Amino acid sequence: MSLAIDIRRLRFRYGGSPWVLDIPELTLERGARAFLFGPSGSGKTTLLGVLAGVLEANEVTELSVGQQQRVAACRALIGAPELIVADEPTSSLDFDRREAFLELLFQECERAGATLVFVSHDRTLEGMFSRTIALPDINKAVL
Secondary structure: OOEEEEEEEEEEOOOOOOOOEEEEEEEEEOOOEEEEEOOOOOOHHHHHHHHHOOOOOOOOOOOOHHHHHHHHHHHHOOOOOOEEEEEOOOOOOOHHHHHHHHHHHHHHHHHHOOEEEEEOOOHHHHHHOOEEEEHHHHOOOOO
């Protein structure tokens, strides 16, 4: 099994505030389509920021050189990135446009062999993904 995401002991907070993320472990297979959900303020966007390399984890985080390269490719959006993070990309789309967007997104991910982490409050989309991740189940930070 080839992993696109292999996180161990990820912790993040903004400044001196309480921890927003405290994730002991999260793995995701290459090519998976993961639906990430949780209530507002649970850390979804922060996790995507860390995955994309926009935010730097505060502690105990271990990324292999290969994982660092995947983050860099996604951040730069050059060529066919191995990891695509999407934060509520369908929230303002009507049903028809949402379906067309998702079809295109899935096709491009498959073509590139990319792993997709997709955040949405719309749980009706969940069945379209090969894996569901409930952030409250893996994030041990007290919110």
